[in-house]
Amino acid sequence: xxxxxxxxxxxxxxxxxxxxxxxxxxxxxDAGMEVIYTGLRLTPEQIVQAAIxxxxxxxxxxxxxxxxxYLLPRVVDxxxxxxxxxxxxxxxxxxxxxxxxxxLKEKGIAxxxxxxxxxxxxIDFIKNNLKK
Amino acid sequence: MFDKxxxxxxxxxxxxxxxxxVQKTLNRFPERKEQFTTVxxxxxxxxxxxxxxxxxxxxxxxxxxxxxxxxxxxxxxxxRGRLWTMRQYAGFATAEESNNRYKFLLDQGQTGLSVxxxxxxxxxxxxxxxxxxxxxxxxxxxxxxxxxxxxxxxGIPLDKVSTSMTINAPASVLLAMYIAVAEKQGVSADKLxxxxxxxxxxxxxxxxxxxxxxxxxxRLITDIFAxxxxxxxxxxxxxxSGYHIREAGSTATQExxxxxxxGIAYVEAALKAGLEVDTFAPRLSFFFNAxxxxxxxxxxxxxxxxxxxxxxxxxxGAKNPKSMQLKFHTQTGGSTLTAQQPENNIVRxxxxxxxxxxxxxxxxxxxxxxxxxxxxxxxxxxVALRTQQIVAHESGVAETIDPLGGSYYVESLxxxxxxxxxxxxxxxxxxxxxxxxxxxxxxxxxxxxxxxEYQMQVEKNERIVVGMNKFKIEEEAPKGLLKVDPxxxxxxxxxxxxxKKERNSEEVINKLNALNKAAKGEDNLMxxxxxxxxxxxxxxxxxxxxxxxxxxYEQSVII
Numbered sequence: 001x002x003x004x005x006x007x008x009x010x011x012x013x014x015x016x017x018x019x020x021x022x023x024x025x026x027x028x029x030d031a032g033m034e035v036i037y038t039g040l041r042l043t044p045e046q047i048v049q050a051a052i053x054x055x056x057x058x059x060x061x062x063x064x065x066x067x068x069x070y071l072l073p074r075v076v077d078x079x080x081x082x083x084x085x086x087x088x089x090x091x092x093x094x095x096x097x098x099x100x101x102x103x104l105k106e107k108g109i110a111x112x113x114x115x116x117x118x119x120x121x122x123i124d125f126i127k128n129n130l131k132k
Numbered sequence: 133m134f135d136k137x138x139x140x141x142x143x144x145x146x147x148x149x150x151x152x153x154v155q156k157t158l159n160r161f162p163e164r165k166e167q168f169t170t171v172x173x174x175x176x177x178x179x180x181x182x183x184x185x186x187x188x189x190x191x192x193x194x195x196x197x198x199x200x201x202x203x204x205x206x207x208x209x210x211x212r213g214r215l216w217t218m219r220q221y222a223g224f225a226t227a228e229e230s231n232n233r234y235k236f237l238l239d240q241g242q243t244g245l246s247v248x249x250x251x252x253x254x255x256x257x258x259x260x261x262x263x264x265x266x267x268x269x270x271x272x273x274x275x276x277x278x279x280x281x282x283x284x285x286x287g288i289p290l291d292k293v294s295t296s297m298t299i300n301a302p303a304s305v306l307l308a309m310y311i312a313v314a315e316k317q318g319v320s321a322d323k324l325x326x327x328x329x330x331x332x333x334x335x336x337x338x339x340x341x342x343x344x345x346x347x348x349x350x351r352l353i354t355d356i357f358a359x360x361x362x363x364x365x366x367x368x369x370x371x372x373s374g375y376h377i378r379e380a381g382s383t384a385t386q387e388x389x390x391x392x393x394x395g396i397a398y399v400e401a402a403l404k405a406g407l408e409v410d411t412f413a414p415r416l417s418f419f420f421n422a423x424x425x426x427x428x429x430x431x432x433x434x435x436x437x438x439x440x441x442x443x444x445x446x447x448x449g450a451k452n453p454k455s456m457q458l459k460f461h462t463q464t465g466g467s468t469l470t471a472q473q474p475e476n477n478i479v480r481x482x483x484x485x486x487x488x489x490x491x492x493x494x495x496x497x498x499x500x501x502x503x504x505x506x507x508x509x510x511x512x513x514x515v516a517l518r519t520q521q522i523v524a525h526e527s528g529v530a531e532t533i534d535p536l537g538g539s540y541y542v543e544s545l546x547x548x549x550x551x552x553x554x555x556x557x558x559x560x561x562x563x564x565x566x567x568x569x570x571x572x573x574x575x576x577x578x579x580x581x582x583x584x585e586y587q588m589q590v591e592k593n594e595r596i597v598v599g600m601n602k603f604k605i606e607e608e609a610p611k612g613l614l615k616v617d618p619x620x621x622x623x624x625x626x627x628x629x630x631x632k633k634e635r636n637s638e639e640v641i642n643k644l645n646a647l648n649k650a651a652k653g654e655d656n657l658m659x660x661x662x663x664x665x666x667x668x669x670x671x672x673x674x675x676x677x678x679x680x681x682x683x684x685y686e687q688s689v690i691i
Contacts, residue, residue, distance in 0.1 A: 013263075014255055015251065067266035095506070116597075
């Protein structure tokens with residue numbers, strides 16, 4: 001039997017816009033994944049800790065506050081420090097300007113999903129890009 | 133509104149029309165869809181006639197503008213007397229840069245200010261706090277102390293403008309700073325006009341910038357009600373907000389229902405604190421969203437006005453008509469904007485502007501076309517403001533009051549939204565009120581369900597969003613978006629270091645200790661906060677004292 005994919009959906013930083021995070025969480029769950037949604041205001045440290053504890057395959061970070069260039073790479077760096085980055089796919093989504101995306105990918109975010117992305121695109125991406 | 137015989141006759145005629153005309157047409161040309169719905173999933177009939185509003189009593193249900201139940205508007209002359217306040221929400225980076233943007237907006241003919249604070253300010257952290265990293269100056273201006281506030285309003289006479297501040301958990305601190313700046317300008321508090329959002333319940337529901345648990349938060353709010361009734365009588369002490377509830381994905385009916393349920397909770401808290409309803413209720417104000425479904429939105433505002441008037445009169449026994457008037461600010465719906473083909477957003481905002489004006493708003497913020505991508509540039513803000521000016525001066529809709537009143541569809545939908553909202557409110561009453569319903573996750577779950585349903589409709593192309601799931605083009609990434617300098621964080625940190633060297637630290641400690649002690653007791657906290665602010669205690673220091681006494685709110689996570 002195929003292993004169930006486990007995803008942590010998280011809101012890094014102080015941003016309270018959680019409509020997108022909740023929609024993604026529910027869509028991933030409806031697609032048969034196990035979803036852990038952390039709620040608001042998590043530090044990168046807390047997110048990484050939760051990802052490791054929950055033994056997830058992917059971390060989906062939703063951010064609309066403009067703090068993405070600091071917070072998203074920080075999650076990747078901490079995962080690397082914990083030797084967990086090689087097992088966990090890191091995704092970002094939210095209001096993130098096109099010009100910031102190449103830099104974020106270079107720093108280890110596998111993909112960035114901007115407003116208007118159908119949830120199926122994210123579901124397929126996770127299924128096709130798992131690291132383990 | 134109609135004679136019984138007339139209605140009977142109309143019903144007969146309608147059956148004939150349906151049999152003779154409609155069915156024949158349908159046989160040859162089926163309609164575009166089997167069922168038509170509003171964006172909130174309300175079924176829309178083919179035609180509305182007097183039959184749909186036969187139960188409406190003009191005098192009781194609609195009345196005259198400025199008179200109970202205020203369905204047609206809160207003022208007797210509405211926009212013929214004075215247009216709505218054109219108020220663009222703005223603020224980013226430092227107080228200096230935001231001060232420049234405010235002066236630009238006032239030069240462009242804007243008539244009121246609206247301050248956006250960054251997230252650390254909204255959650256009561258100074259810019260040098262570890263949780264503020266990456267967030268300083270991003271979604272609004274960073275305010276750490278009275279020093280920043282003095283710069284923010286430099287050269288803007290506070291007795292001449294009205295200022296709205298989107299601040300909730302630390303609303304008392306920012307209001308105190310505003311009062312202190314005014315004092316330095318020689319303007320006394322009784323002359324100040326403006327609004328603080330100060331609506332914590334919707335932060336728990338949808339917006340997320342809470343700090344303290346429910347009870348002390350409600351105390352801070354009712355302390356402001358009491359303080360302002362005496363000292364800042366022209367200030368709107370709260371802006372009970374449906375905007376963010378709608379942005380989180382609610383329907384129009386849910387927006388009205390949950391907002392008014394929050395309103396009821398504030399009134400009850402104030403009554404419990406010993407205030408008399410007619411002393412504070414006239415200063416309650418509201419804040420709604422404007423989505424694209426024009427006629428549903430117009431009906432929504434009318435329904436909210438009528439329902440609130442009845443609640444205040446019948447449930448709370450208000451006597452002053454001003455206590456029954458639902459006055460509201462509107463912002464066009466950020467979540468309706470698309471990142472794709474952003475120029476199309478100008479048209480959406482124009483429709484939403486019409487909705488707000490036809491619905492009788494008191495003030496309006498129009499979003500800029502680039503807001504699905506970043507904070508707006510000066511050019512795009514100008515177009516957004518011009519949209520309001522065109523509706524005001526060219527469209528003709530402001531020349532008569534409530535021009536859609538009497539429309540069979542709008543009246544019928546107004547009643548339907550009001551009834552739907554009442555059902556939700558009685559369900560929330562059964563759960564023990566808005567605060568309890570939030571604690572149980574009921575309100576969040578209802579919104580989440582609507583939001584997910586809408587998203588799935590869009591993904592299945594059952595709802596068309598132009599440029600996003602239909603009429604798409606290949607586009608290049610937009611250029612010239614506004615960027616906040618990442619150095620803002622460092623600049624604010626330096627300002628705090630400097631401030632802490634210059635101020636009288638003994639005085640600061642005394643004022644903070646006094647606040648701490650007062651928070652443990654029952655005194656109104658506003659005077660203590662004002663004293664602390666004047667000693668140049670920082671926002672973070674003040675909020676930390678309150679955190680120590682009150683603790684922090686823990687979110688109930690619902691998906």
